[in-house]
Amino acid sequence: MEPLLASSLPQKDLKLLQCKIIHKEWFTPKIVRLRFDEPHIAKLSNPGQFINIKVTDNYVPLLRRPFSIHRVDRENGWFEILFKVIGMGTQALAQHEVGARLDILGPLGNSFKILSQNDSAILIAGGLGIAPLLFLAQELVQSKISATLFYGNRSKDEVCTVKDFDELGVAHFLATEDGSAGLKGRVTELVAAKKNMVVQSNSMIYACGPNPMLQRIKEMMEKMNKVCQVSLETLMACGFGVCLGCVVNSTSASNPYKYVCKDGPVFYTSEIDLRE
Numbered sequence: 713m714e715p716l717l718a719s720s721l722p723q724k725d726l727k728l729l730q731c732k733i734i735h736k737e738w739f740t741p742k743i744v745r746l747r748f749d750e751p752h753i754a755k756l757s758n759p760g761q762f763i764n765i766k767v768t769d770n771y772v773p774l775l776r777r778p779f780s781i782h783r784v785d786r787e788n789g790w791f792e793i794l795f796k797v798i799g800m801g802t803q804a805l806a807q808h809e810v811g812a813r814l815d816i817l818g819p820l821g822n823s824f825k826i827l828s829q830n831d832s833a834i835l836i837a838g839g840l841g842i843a844p845l846l847f848l849a850q851e852l853v854q855s856k857i858s859a860t861l862f863y864g865n866r867s868k869d870e871v872c873t874v875k876d877f878d879e880l881g882v883a884h885f886l887a888t889e890d891g892s893a894g895l896k897g898r899v900t901e902l903v904a905a906k907k908n909m910v911v912q913s914n915s916m917i918y919a920c921g922p923n924p925m926l927q928r929i930k931e932m933m934e935k936m937n938k939v940c941q942v943s944l945e946t947l948m949a950c951g952f953g954v955c956l957g958c959v960v961n962s963t964s965a966s967n968p969y970k971y972v973c974k975d976g977p978v979f980y981t982s983e984i985d986l987r988e
């Protein structure tokens with residue numbers, strides 16, 4: 713496979729970078745956070761954008777793996793990703809230690825819109841859907857928009873990064889399917905139980921998680937006439953609109969498909985149809 717040439721990259725600010733890991737933190741035996749020393753991504757990325765990582769220095773696995781930009785420190789020039797080990801690529805990625813340099817393409821994709829008319833925000837995360845929402849929370853707080861997080865997991869062991877939201881002053885509500893923390897049940901049930909108390913007339917809703925969860929949030933919020941932005945984590949290969957592997961159904965008859973990598977990963981729920 714030909715190496716990717718920086719001059720052929722389609723997006724402004726997009727760069728191929730060699731990024732050094734400067735911190736590694738395990739939350740569970742499968743969930744890890746890596747911090748990279750990389751001022752370009754730290755300064756120029758926006759919440760919702762992602763990077764594509766070559767996880768080994770050989771061609772196995774062949775394809776890069778996409779990860780949301782999880783948190784940035786613009787002043788000190790670093791950014792982080794948070795991910796779960798699920799297969800070959802994430803397994804290889806998790807084995808890199810502090811000091812290793814990885815080949816990273818980014819920042820990719822569009823971003824969450826933060827609008828001045830919304831003075832409150834509801835953040836809804838299912839599992840690793842929490843990853844892009846910390847960076848979003850950082851920017852909301854910076855823009856003086858108050859945020860509340862609803863966060864669902866299978867069990868208390870998988871709940872991570874809540875402390876970082878607390879430090880930003882973002883209130884949170886938890887749900888776990890086994891009842892070991894917060895409400896027993898899914899995050900959608902938690903939102904349903906609290907929405908009238910927390911969602912305000914000018915709240916923007918932001919969500920990331922599995923598609924069935926996002927579809928349920930879309931239905932719930934549309935009934936309340938709320939505008940909702942979701943970040944999708946559809947399987948993808950190239951990451952910038954060439955392979956067209958990451959298609960989702962759109963709600964527009966004239967343009968029936970959207971590509972998560974180049975049209976997204978963030979969409980208004982009015983634009984897409986996530987029904988199975």
Ligand SMILES: Cc1cc2nc3c(=O)[nH]c(=O)nc-3n(C[C@H](O)[C@H](O)[C@H](O)COP(=O)(O)OP(=O)(O)OC[C@H]3O[C@@H](n4cnc5c(N)ncnc54)[C@H](O)[C@@H]3O)c2cc1C
Pocket residue numbers: 762773777778779780781793794795796797798799800801802803840843844944945946947948977
């Ligand atoms: C824009 C974007 C942002 C993402 N951000 C994050 C993030 O911040 N943190 C994180 O943990 N993950 C994130 N993901 C998902 C992550 O890219 C995949 O988990 C990773 O590519 C899996 O690689 P693997 O080689 O370990 O697994 P594979 O061996 O490729 O897959 C293992 C199994 O997981 C399934 N799988 C792989 N990727 C996905 C996916 N995206 N959705 C559903 N099932 C999948 C496969 O079908 C297979 O069954 C993101 C994906 C996208 C598209």
